[in-house]
Amino acid sequence: MALLPSMGVETMSPHPDATGETMPPPATRPRERDVITAFAEITGEAITDADLEQLLRSVCVKLCSVIGVSRSSLYLKRPDGRFRGAAGHCADKGDLTEAVKRQESGVAGDRFSREVIETGRPVLIDDVTNDPRPHRRTMEHWRVRAMLGVPLVFDGEVIGLLFVDNKDREHLYTQEDIEIAEMFAQLSALFISQAMLNVRLRSQASEIARSRNTLAYLADVHRKLTNAVLEGADIHSVVTLLSDLSAKPVVLYDEDFRVLAWAAPPTLGLDRPPAISEQIRGMPSVEAELAALSPERPSAVVPPTLSVGLGRRHLMCRLVIEGKPNGYLSIVEVGRSLEQVDANLAEHGATVLSLQILSERRQIETQGQARDDYLSDLLRNTRDKEHLLRRGPQFGIDLTHPHVLVRFTLSADPRMTASAAQRLVTRRFREILGIDEPAAVKLPGSIIVLVPLPDGGSAEELRTVRDRVSEVQTSLQAHLATGATVISGVCRDVTDFPPAAREMREVADIARSFEWSDGVLDVTELGLFRVVVSSGRVKEAVRFAHDYVHAVQGADDGVLLETWRAFVIAEGRVQGAAVALNVHENTVRYRMGKIKEITGLDPTSLDVLLSARLAFQILDFAAR
The missing domain is CATH 1.10.10.2840 (PucR C-terminal helix-turn-helix domain)
Structure with a gap:
């Protein structure tokens, strides 16, 4: 709270100064010359490029010496209009600056300071104990008996306050004391105003230098990321580069917070991704922060502050692809604290990764379409055998190994487009069968999937495939209306696929004739019935x-x-x-x-x- 106690001047003569030396009576001292001498010394300190806090403390020390008191404190006006402690000195305690910084002048109940601020003139209180104007608790804490408050006025505005007193001692301030203090404050205001301006200019210069360095750093980041992508770096390589640039772990998530890629500096010795936990994601404040991410506010630190058991903070940045949310990029606070430049890095990296993911998605779609066309040729027998055998490896299909075909019959009114249904079906095959996403082709009313048999098509392998296909069909029911699902016989040669496709179509027709649309049909089960x-x-x-x-x-x-x-x-x-x-x-x-x-x-x-x-x-x- 309010001001630091000021220091009073003894009325008797001679009296000791701040150092304990005996001083001549005030009437015999050229005190104005003392003020000028004091400021000459302060100016000398300023020339040595002392910092602002040191100069303010020197003002407090010199004022004690000039007035002949033991304690002084100085307050400066902040941009919000409040007067906060800036420096302090006491003859027997030394530097009081840190204690003064915790104080504020002119608060509620401090009519003494408000009077100095509002009048712009010195205010003297001879008897603090019986005067209602000072802040009572502050005066008692600093054991003030009498105090003189003087404004620092520059260009008609009070920019600060100076207070002097003698700790635990009553004191009668003379008119000359007040005039000397006011002259000292006027000179101090000029000096302090210039010093504050210099501080602001140095701060602005430092900020400009920091901004220049940040821009240079981000330009370097842009160059490195762009070059990496142009040189064919995949998503994991980009994430690794971001980790190197930030010197922190970086994690890439999909929309459901599954980890797609991660990297960390080797010095951290991490053997698993430092992913954001479900506990943290479930916190209302974190949910709100993540929900508020947008192109206008692309990143946020969650949780904003750490509590016991919450681990570490994560700088989360939204990935947006074609206008839709598509996951998160996270820089994790491990080893080093998160900084503003990390947010710039994450946002830049998220943009590059979004473009790269979109590019890879387009490439996969193009390759998928080529693979679908290849499977169509295989089923229709429109290409010669050698051509089909030669092109298969381009799409991850080795026709020298046996395969089966699986035909999913779509309902007449599907709940999604044929392309979306195909992506869903092949993704479920990959997840449930534990294989690479298989080739598939869209036909009117159906989807045919090519499933490899790495074990050569043994009876046990075929039973396993049938069970897994049944799981796939069950998992699709909540998302995709399907009719009968048919599994072909084993295709061991290129020429086996066209008749297998026709056979599956015939079995699907049989199932439709019997109005049967549940479960999985294996054409090898039908025997003579299939022919009839x-x-x-x-x-x-x-x-x-x-x-x-x-x-x-x-x-x-x-x-x-x-x-x-x-x-x-x-x-x-x-x-x-x-x-x-x-x-x-x-x-x-x-x-x-x-x-x-x-x-x-x-x-x-x-x-x-x-x-x-x-x-x-x-x-x-x-x-x-």
């Missing part, structure tokens, strides 16, 4: 199936029909059927005899087995 139904006579096939088993179906409660089905699945083996039904083999033989009596057919003969197998397949599909 591919003729398009679905109704006749269903009628045949019902007629073939009708007599047995109506003979009992379904036990005979269940036994017949188990016998067919066991490929005509009584033992296999008995195990499946958990009955004795003789029971199976007895039931098969009953079926023979009812149908007049021998269920163990090859032609009846084939016909029964076909009938049961048709009934199964019709029931789905």
